[in-house]
Amino acid sequence: MDKIILLFMLASIALLMYKEPKELFLYFFLPVLTMMPVYYQTKVVSGIPEISFWSAVLLPIAFVWIFNKHGEGYRFSPLDLLILLHLVLVFSGEWHNTTYKEAQKVFYNDLTIRLLPCIMARAWFMDSDSRLKMFKIIVVCGAIVAAFQIIEFRLWFNVFDDILRKIWPHSVPWGGGMRRGGLKRAAGPFGHPICSGYFFTMFVPLAIWLWKNDYFELKKHGRWLFLLCVMGGITSISRAPIAGIVMGFIIIWYGWAKNKSVATMLLVSFLIITSILVVPKLVAYMSASRATAETEDQRNAAYRKELLENYQEVIAEKPLFGWGRFGVPVVKGQDSVDNEYLVIVLASGYMSLYAYLACILWVLVRLTLFAVFSDPSSREGRLAWCLLAGLITAAFTQTTVYAGTQTVQFFYMLMGFSEALVQLKHFEHEGQPALARTLGGDEYGYTFSRTL
Helix, strand or coil: CCCHHHHHHHHHHHHCCCCCHHHHHHHHHHHHHHHCCCCCEECCCCCCCCEEHHHHHHHHHHHHHHHCCCCCCCCCCHHHHHHHHHHHHHHHHHHHHCCHHHHHHHHHHHHHHHHHHHHHHHHHHCCHHHHHHHHHHHHHHHHHHHHHHHHHHHHCCCCCCHHHHHHCCCCCCCCCCCEECCEECCCHHHCCHHHHHHHHHHHHHHHHHHHHCCCCCCHHHHHHHHHHHHHHHHHCCCHHHHHHHHHHHHHHHHHHCCCHHHHHHHHHHHHHHHHHHHHHHHHHHHCCCCCCCCCHHHHHHHHHHHHHHHCHHHHHHCCCCCCCCCCCCCCCCCCCCCCHHHHHHHHHCHHHHHHHHHHHHHHHHHHHHHHHCCCCCCHHHHHHHHHHHHHHHHHHHCCCCCCCCCHHHHHHHHHHHHHHHHHHHHHHHHCCCCHHHHCCCCCCCCCHHHHC
């Protein structure tokens, strides 16, 4: 039964005879990536990495796009080299700890999971029509997932996983359910509730941009899609992603404010008051150990704090190449390493972590400068702040979660969107249409009806 994955590959190959790679990426790959669990895999031939639903669809599309279409729309960015450097360092760490064959498999998987989605999303961002379609499809698919997660939240039935799990011939991870306060923490197709919340943290800001800029036929459609995406984050009942969504709202409010002086004063006042009220309680809350914690939430917070303390000696033993992805020793029973940055340094060493952080910082710095110097009332300026909100909250959430399942592909696509937005502005002098026009407005960021 696991060979049904190959039907997705055959469908992708067959459709490529009639459709462009861009269309299949938008209308086939993105929905499959969003709604089909990535941890269901099949082995086709010994010695070749396993195939999942999303990769079965993407690989034929990527092959035709690279070799037939010569990477249509792609423009080089130093970000590509930074990502590639990170992957090479991960490969080196894996080879040092295991075998060349295992390291080669990890490198191949990382190329398809991280680099390929990033450069393909960036290439098609350059086209105004496909850009908006990408955004809409991601948000609509996310809203559909969120609607089913509301059902899962109350009825404990995961439509994306429970049916497949019953017919799958092999054991698959992420089984069972997690509860909090008597309610199920909805995971949807993301395998784990915190991964589900992490996905919505990244794309709620994009849902706001589509809604507020009237990109749906009726404004109420955009509003409902936005609310569903927020509910998707809430039904995961994961503190860091929910805090990330709130943080995203604050970043967007500040970025879209026309009077930055007033907005800065209000924001600083809010932060000072919040710090006075919250920090003392937070320090007392975090000072507890798992043995002295009084609540489950306090135990979870203590667990993450102890992670950083307990694994320092393990990191010190192999700081350069790490222990390999599957060779990290378990310390004091803490087998769940809920921190993506800690996972990277444990598995691949400090150099790999620095390369990963360099990728994020490259995009954040360039996008921040673009956002700050853009007109806050223009559509491109508003989009920059929304992408910035998604990236900052994603980087924050990764301090409390292992970034796994399809959130990895979406995070790299989000970085691709952000880099492409900055690139597109620089390429206007090469004959590209004005960025504001490609986002649906005139050169000042307003639609004709608003100007009139």
